[in-house]
Amino acid sequence: MLGKSIVLGQFIPIESPIHSLDPRVKIILAGVLIFILFIVQDWFSFLFLGIFIFGLTLTAHIPTGYLLKSLKPILFLLVFTLVLQIFFTPGEVIWEYGILRISREGFVRGLFIIVRLCLLILATSLLTLTTTPVELTDGLEYLMNPFKRWGFPAHELAMMMTIAIRFIPTLLEEADRIMKAQEARGANFETGSIIQRAKNLIPLLVPLFINSFKRADDLAIAMESRCYRGGIGRTRLRVLQLKQSDYRFLFLSLAFITFVTFSSFFLW
């Protein structure tokens, strides 16, 4: 059945030093990496950060090919960006054909942006490949906790994510069932133009939606009768605790990233 075989997110369930890190450390580091990737402006930094990401991939025992696969969904975006940059950046012309002209600056800038995008995606993929959705949710809730005092709904957001994760397989299973039921009555989900196929999805989506509202209602009642009243006074079964290895890893990584950024601005 569809629902039984899907893996949530991209998580690869193996054991490695990276997998066992505290999710907060990984989230913070991914955030810092993204930020730094946006501010550095030279190839050397990209090279170092690329090596850093590659090193983490090896430590996490994740096949490099598998990590690179995460670039596939943005392939179109990459090509599109490259084409735009190459043709529309003014500068020293190196190739010309009719109204099309390519400038050296455009070519270099296009490549630069592509490398930046790739590194961004690889860094975030590394996070989702080594952290379960539940850990991610936990980590985010902990990290968002300080903002609670300004009315930020940290607990509520985390609870919403948990419930969403919990219900994805259930809803997929249900979609599968409805699809079969509609197919048995002659519905066709596979052929026709894109518009036609989109239209054919209506008899699938409407019951799916109505049922999810019913589920939401039931779930709310079940939660309420188990004394749920939001995050107030709630304790947790799993408490995140930073280990020494977490501190060490975070410190070393931040030191390396700081060094790269620093040298990018002052050394070359």
Add this chain to the structure above:
Amino acid sequence: MIEFEQVSYWYSDVESLLEIKDEVLNSVSVVIQKGEFVVLLGRNGSGKSTLAKHCNGLLIPKRGKVTIDGLNTMQAENLWEIRQKVGLVFQNPDNQIIATTVEEDVAFGPENLGLPMEEIRRRLEEALSIVDMQDFRRKEPHLLSGGQKQRVAIAGVLAMHPEYLVLDEATSMLDPEGRGEIISLVSRLKGSITVFHITHYIEEAVNADRVMVMDEGRMVAQGTPREIFNLRDQIVTWGLELPQVTETAWLLREKYPHLFPTLPVSETELVDALCLSS
């Protein structure tokens, strides 16, 4: 003690703003003593689920009152304590599991109570062992069978250490195997906790201390399983069916009136009675 005093309830029609007084519960008075195993029977639409939702203040009576160990569900400040005392398990196993793993879900209630981590752990282990799901602690709920999911739901309620366990048609969406699991679990729980089991499967009432029957929002009968099963003609008008064993006994008795001075309610009783008389 759960006490219903002349409780009436009707759903109001939001659109017309007029309360349609189509009473789903009609002056129902019920008392459930601590330690009892009570089964409530009734066909679809008889009001039994509405009654269940009154037990922990999910619904508040429109007339009359419900008290749990003296706490009135009408007062909002009591609800927290009431919901700790009365655990509800619902019909659809898919729609009452909140967390992404069995373990997390069972811990959901204790977490809400604000218990320290060690205590949550302890209760988690205890509840999982009662429902015999220790080996599934890390499993995701969608990988479980209906009966297993419902056992997780029961564990989630038991982990809150309630005094009353209310099963609101908890078996009605399960296959026969799943139903069997739940019924045997409930009979194991019998005695250690008050169980109020609401169902339309009459054979689930066989082991009850007391059986109640509802129809059209009213409590129409109360008694031991044997007393209820003796009301053969009325059972049909309430939209229920006699258990196979009892039905067999009735049919036999029509032909051989000397058989069964007392009506057998279980298979062994039927067999014993038949063997003795021959």
